[in-house]
Amino acid sequence: MATNENDTDQRWYGRRTGKPLRASRKRLMEELLPTIRLDLEPENIPIDLKMLFPNPVREVWLEIGFGGGEHLAEQAEKNPDFGIIGCEPFVNGVASLMKHIDANGVTNVRVYDDDVRHLLKLMAPASFERIFILFPDPWPKSRHHRRRIVKDETIVEYARLLKDGGELRFASDHQGYVSSALRFLLQNNNLQWTARRSDDWRIAPPDWAETRYEQKAKAKGDAPAYLRFERKQRSI
Numbered sequence: 001m002a003t004n005e006n007d008t009d010q011r012w013y014g015r016r017t018g019k020p021l022r023a024s025r026k027r028l029m030e031e032l033l034p035t036i037r038l039d040l041e042p043e044n045i046p047i048d049l050k051m052l053f054p055n056p057v058r059e060v061w062l063e064i065g066f067g068g069g070e071h072l073a074e075q076a077e078k079n080p081d082f083g084i085i086g087c088e089p090f091v092n093g094v095a096s097l098m099k100h101i102d103a104n105g106v107t108n109v110r111v112y113d114d115d116v117r118h119l120l121k122l123m124a125p126a127s128f129e130r131i132f133i134l135f136p137d138p139w140p141k142s143r144h145h146r147r148r149i150v151k152d153e154t155i156v157e158y159a160r161l162l163k164d165g166g167e168l169r170f171a172s173d174h175q176g177y178v179s180s181a182l183r184f185l186l187q188n189n190n191l192q193w194t195a196r197r198s199d200d201w202r203i204a205p206p207d208w209a210e211t212r213y214e215q216k217a218k219a220k221g222d223a224p225a226y227l228r229f230e231r232k233q234r235s236i
């Protein structure tokens, strides 16, 4: 399904393209991407998302805004029995993920190379066991806060899409964004913060894979926050 900018108030992502792709990445975009691209035509979305992957997977995870794909590729390599859908509209980021996938030969990744809002609308409740939103664009100006990908109405969607006991992982080095995300997440009755002590949000979980933006933030001396929320049991 193609992006239809008219059905949304505005774009949430920054740029769509960057520097021209070098020949090897261009080739991967032409040859590898079509084989793993997620087709969002409703008749092509399997009821069980696990069917998207050639080898059996236990659960499906979603990473929104994977940037250069470093985290996604490492998680896919370390967790071959999970399927991961990555969503990213920035062409150069998608090309970077293709390079990682080509290098490590994983088969458990599918890519939606467009705005996540299209995907969110079409997925069935309880589709994902985990959702990663890592160092999303902070949109620091208050007139742009509505573009943030973690806010009241998107959190309702993330809670809908998570399986019972599933986890939403949010990380950011932007204090204002962390505060507003935490406030909205705590307001959602279907999600529960898993932190018991400050180290639980100051330190990345043990199965973490560092992202490019996380590295940049740490190099500047900024301390990211790592928020983990569990989807509560649905009542029967």
Ligand SMILES: C[S@@+](CC[C@H](N)C(=O)[O-])C[C@H]1O[C@@H](n2cnc3c(N)ncnc32)[C@H](O)[C@@H]1O
Pocket (backbone or CB within 6 Å): 012, 013, 014, 015, 064, 065, 066, 067, 068, 087, 088, 089, 090, 093, 114, 115, 116, 117, 134, 135, 136, 137, 149, 211, 212, 213, 214
């Ligand atoms: C600041 S970058 C962080 C990238 C990566 N997660 C990292 O930590 O290195 C935020 C990414 O989110 C993507 N993004 C923004 N809005 C999006 C949307 N509506 N759907 C999917 N991705 C989006 C951007 O294209 C960008 O690559």
